[in-house]
Amino acid sequence: MPCLSPFAASRLTRSFFFRGCLLHFQQAAATHKVGTVPALGGRWSRTEAAANAGCPFWRRALGQPWAVGVWRWNEHARMHIGQQHAVQVACGSSTVGAPEDKAPEEVAAGVQPDPGHIMQIGMGFMASRVLQVAVGLDLFTVLGHSAMNAEELGRALELHPRGTYDFFDALVALKLLDREGDGVDGRYRNTPSTAAFLDRNSPKWLGGIINMMNSRLYGVWGGLLGGLKTGTLQSTQGESFFDYLASSREVLVDFLEAMNSIQRPNFHLLAEKFDFQRYKSVSDAGCGLALLAIIVGGYHKHLAFNVLDLPAVTPHAQERIKAAGIADRVTVHAGDFFVDGLPDADVVFMGNILHDWNLEKKTVLIRAAYDALPVGGAFVVVEDVIDDKRRESVPGLLMSLNMLVETGDGFNFTMADFQQWCSEVGFRRFDTIPLAGASAALVAYK
Ligand SMILES: C[S@@+](CC[C@H](N)C(=O)[O-])C[C@H]1O[C@@H](n2cnc3c(N)ncnc32)[C@H](O)[C@@H]1O
Numbered sequence: 001m002p003c004l005s006p007f008a009a010s011r012l013t014r015s016f017f018f019r020g021c022l023l024h025f026q027q028a029a030a031t032h033k034v035g036t037v038p039a040l041g042g043r044w045s046r047t048e049a050a051a052n053a054g055c056p057f058w059r060r061a062l063g064q065p066w067a068v069g070v071w072r073w074n075e076h077a078r079m080h081i082g083q084q085h086a087v088q089v090a091c092g093s094s095t096v097g098a099p100e101d102k103a104p105e106e107v108a109a110g111v112q113p114d115p116g117h118i119m120q121i122g123m124g125f126m127a128s129r130v131l132q133v134a135v136g137l138d139l140f141t142v143l144g145h146s147a148m149n150a151e152e153l154g155r156a157l158e159l160h161p162r163g164t165y166d167f168f169d170a171l172v173a174l175k176l177l178d179r180e181g182d183g184v185d186g187r188y189r190n191t192p193s194t195a196a197f198l199d200r201n202s203p204k205w206l207g208g209i210i211n212m213m214n215s216r217l218y219g220v221w222g223g224l225l226g227g228l229k230t231g232t233l234q235s236t237q238g239e240s241f242f243d244y245l246a247s248s249r250e251v252l253v254d255f256l257e258a259m260n261s262i263q264r265p266n267f268h269l270l271a272e273k274f275d276f277q278r279y280k281s282v283s284d285a286g287c288g289l290a291l292l293a294i295i296v297g298g299y300h301k302h303l304a305f306n307v308l309d310l311p312a313v314t315p316h317a318q319e320r321i322k323a324a325g326i327a328d329r330v331t332v333h334a335g336d337f338f339v340d341g342l343p344d345a346d347v348v349f350m351g352n353i354l355h356d357w358n359l360e361k362k363t364v365l366i367r368a369a370y371d372a373l374p375v376g377g378a379f380v381v382v383e384d385v386i387d388d389k390r391r392e393s394v395p396g397l398l399m400s401l402n403m404l405v406e407t408g409d410g411f412n413f414t415m416a417d418f419q420q421w422c423s424e425v426g427f428r429r430f431d432t433i434p435l436a437g438a439s440a441a442l443v444a445y446k
Contacts, residue, residue: 130170132214135207139171140190140198147180147187206264208257215254220405227401233408241356241407246312256316259288263351265436266382267292271299273433274380274441279346280304283372285337285365286353290317294324306343308333338364342372351382354418355399358409363421370425370446379427379444381418382435388416395438418442 134140137157148156154164168188171177176194179186190199197206216235223234236244245252276282276296280303284292287307297303307330309317314334321330333343338361342348348369354362369379386396396412403410419430427444434440 127174128213129218130167130174131176132210132218134167134171134176135198135210136214138200138207140194140207141200143177143188143190144199144201145190145195147189149184149187151184153188204264206261208254208259208261210261212254212258216251217402217406221402223405224401227405227408231404231408234405235407242310246310252312253316256289256313259352260291262439263291263382264295266351266439266441267295269435270380270382270433270441271296273435274378274443276300276303276347279378281306281345282347282349283343283345284308284349284351285342285369286350286356287317288313288351289320290330290332291320292349292351293330294320294326297326297329298324303329305330306333306345307331308335308337308340308343310334310336337368342368344372344374345377346374347378347380348372349380349382354381355383355403355412356407356410358411359421361409363425366421366425370422370427373446375446377446379422379446381442381444382439383442384412384438385418385432385440385442386412386414388414390414393438415440415442418444 137159139153139157142156143153150164150168151161153168154161159167168177169179172179172188175191177188178191179188181187196202196204198210199205200207220235226232227234233241235241239247245255270292277300282293282296282303283306284290285308287293287309290305290307293305293307297305305326307317307321311334314332318327318332321327321332331343333340350365350369354365357365366379373379384396384399385393386400387393390397400412403412415430415432422430422444427446429445431443431445432440433443
């Protein structure tokens, strides 16, 4: 991937623009060679990386004397957004020349911190939106295994021609599409990754979570400041989160599909890594579309499942169980786990359940799990876990903020938190099984 190093970006933006030598630099950049920049009174060497990038572009910012944006790719910057899937984000490093800017030599000597990290995060939503909107349009499914030029693809997606080239080429630059040829003859096709994960016809489809980001969560996160100021959820108007979900079939199915996208790789890994052979039965509390029973039951044919969810959800779970051909091994319970407790089993499973609730309700659920297990039974929780020192786990911490804006009460937690809560209820032994991305299975044995 083309890469203009943070240092190069910083140096170029500051040295050339602050001194107002845009035109000279444009000419130098165009030659891809060593250039002379009279305003600097010296020679400027274009780095190999910048030459490879070939994509510095310059912009005059409204209200600013001069501004430059150097669009750069940073192979090393990965923002882990949402759940276990690392999303590589390409962002703009846009520096406005300002009086306090340091000279290039000072920057080179490390005097000036590089702003790339800040700008990358600050502007990361643009790249996110491009991906979210593309998934919302089902662009990757429309392309499937075919290749289309911009006009064909734009027409298939019912887009106005004004933005199509920038949109599709931004996806190419983001490595979310491949393109053979250039200009009007260029033909776009899926990359191996988008074919695997963003084409609905792929068994590995995980577009559900991106779809939910597009249709709902992007708007909900607009309320982050409100959530921080008030400590209340921003996703609904007064209703509890799960009542709100149940009020619309479309919103509910969107949510359940998103949960499946997040958990699919985790459940495959759990089926392989956790010793299910020792047990005969599993209760899945808050089962969603019963993906755990479908995947783990596929690996371990001896297991019987009890799956429980709210009455609005269980008909959808039942459909999936039937389609998977495992109805004879799965009993579906429509109920409320706070009222009805949990069906007895050798393993009690909760996938992304505890993080929905405050500590009081978390404790009720942990106690219900303990009560449903025999001695030696296992309570297995799959979540985005925060590191014990709360310094590193970007996905876990962002998911915890997501729980604030979505549910008000809910929050993510560390393994140490989990052990403490479970010990207080009576669990004796603990284990952690790393799963996909930032997700882990936390296991408490009775
Ligand atoms: C975040 S989703 C997790 C779904 C699934 N376990 C997974 O790992 O993807 C939370 C689930 O808990 C269910 N749920 C919420 N409140 C519940 C309650 N009081 N009783 C039973 N299920 C509940 C929701 O309907 C939803 O399916």
